[in-house]
Amino acid sequence: MNKTELIDHIAKHADISKAAAGRSLDALVGAVKSTLKKNGTVTLVGFGTFAVTARAARTGRNPRTGEAIKIKKAKVPKFRPGKALKDAVN
Structure with a gap:
């Protein structure tokens, strides 16, 4: 949809x-x-919760060259489904 x-x-x-x-x-x-x-959270009862989490800095690889690259730390949005949503899907 x-x-x-x-x-x-x-x-x-x-x-x-x-x-x-x-x-x-x-x-x-x-x-x-x-x-x-x-950095707040949004909770919709019966649906789920939107929140922000921190992703740590890490070392990755360039898929073309195989060269190691540094990936910066970042804040990323996350969604955690609620029980009612999980039950509706199953």
């Missing part, structure tokens, strides 16, 4: 216009991004 299909699904099930559904989805994504940027 892509963004357009998700907007169509939201509009149909929430009985709102596609424009309103698009704005709602953009607001949700924006809120998650801004919270994660501040």
Whole structure:
């Protein structure tokens, strides 16, 4: 499912216009991004939790040359699914 299909699904099930559904989805994504940027977490009960974790610096290899390269430390977003989502998938 892509963004357009998700907007169509939201509009149909929430009985709102596609424009309103698009704005709602953009607001949700924006809120998650801004919270994660501040190192916060977003928990949606029954769905899961979005959080930021630190990835340590490490040594990698260039696949073409095999040369060792240094990979900088980074903050990466993570998603941990909730129990209800896991149960729905299984």
